[in-house]
Amino acid sequence: MVHAVIPFRPTNPKTRLSCILSQEEREKFALRMLSDVISTTNSACCRTVLLCTENISVEGAETVVKPLGLNEALNEYLAENDDSVLIIMSDIPLATRDSVIEMVKTGSDIAVVPGRGGGTNAIFVKNPKSFHVDFYGASFLDHLNICRDSGLTVEIVDSFRLSTDIDEKDDLVEIFLHSKGESRGFLENLGIKMSVEKGRVGVHRHTHKETP
Numbered sequence: 001m002v003h004a005v006i007p008f009r010p011t012n013p014k015t016r017l018s019c020i021l022s023q024e025e026r027e028k029f030a031l032r033m034l035s036d037v038i039s040t041t042n043s044a045c046c047r048t049v050l051l052c053t054e055n056i057s058v059e060g061a062e063t064v065v066k067p068l069g070l071n072e073a074l075n076e077y078l079a080e081n082d083d084s085v086l087i088i089m090s091d092i093p094l095a096t097r098d099s100v101i102e103m104v105k106t107g108s109d110i111a112v113v114p115g116r117g118g119g120t121n122a123i124f125v126k127n128p129k130s131f132h133v134d135f136y137g138a139s140f141l142d143h144l145n146i147c148r149d150s151g152l153t154v155e156i157v158d159s160f161r162l163s164t165d166i167d168e169k170d171d172l173v174e175i176f177l178h179s180k181g182e183s184r185g186f187l188e189n190l191g192i193k194m195s196v197e198k199g200r201v202g203v204h205r206h207t208h209k210e211t212p
């Protein structure tokens with residue numbers, strides 16, 4: 001069975017959203033996005049593993065604790081497992097069952113989904129011992145180079161839903177446009193709404209409600 005591995009650091013996440021969310025709100029929002037991703041990987045019949053820096057319990061996933069950085073934790077996990085691994089980020093709440101299934105059905109050794117701005121949002125690895133990750137910076141290009149150097153065939157999956165990572169305030173628009181999940185409900189409860197001003201779509205926080 002494919003392991004869907006979601007790396008997660010629960011403390012002070014999503015600092016690029018500090019302009020609109022407090023630390024407590026960012027921690028809760030990161031968990032809501034995680035929950036949306038877990039529902040999706042479970043619906044695609046993966047065994048979902050939360051690869052977490054600390055021991056937290058989240059419905060729908062088993063937790064593997066590795067108090068390590070993103071690359072170190074994932075590379076240890078890949079080296080320790082034989083089943084195919086889908087590495088999928090916790091900040092892509094638009095992910096759907098069909099988009100995940102498209103990745104894990106690839107005919108290539110690796111399937112990769114770029115994030116906007118050079119990052120990597122998901123990587124499917126058929127043989128985990130054959131590959132290592134190198135996140136941060138232009139990681140999408142770095143991952144293609146690793147495949148080339150290791151002689152692995154790679155499919156670049158063109159998926160709007162998987163490519164949409166929620167890093168910055170304007171990215172929240174995509175949740176209001178395309179999601180019905182927990183992340184959206186959380187933002188709405190905080191009084192955050194989509195707005196259109198001078199022809200531009202953005203988000204505004206109308207009131208300072210209590211963190212739900």
Ligand SMILES: Nc1nc2c(ncn2[C@@H]2O[C@H](COP(=O)(O)OP(=O)(O)OP(=O)(O)O)[C@@H](O)[C@H]2O)c(=O)[nH]1
Pocket residue numbers: 006007008009010012013014015016017051052053068069070073089090091167
């Ligand atoms: N296991 C593990 N996961 C991490 C670590 N740092 C980030 N992640 C996870 O990696 C994914 C991508 O993280 P980033 O987009 O860099 O998120 P972030 O660090 O929360 O956000 P910023 O503070 O805005 O850069 C998310 O699923 C994070 O939870 C880490 O040190 N260890």
Ligand SMILES: C[C@H](OP(=O)(O)O)C(=O)O
Pocket residue numbers: 115117118119120121134135136137138139140165167
């Ligand atoms: C971890 C990093 O995420 P970003 O900061 O690009 O969202 C990456 O994908 O390499």
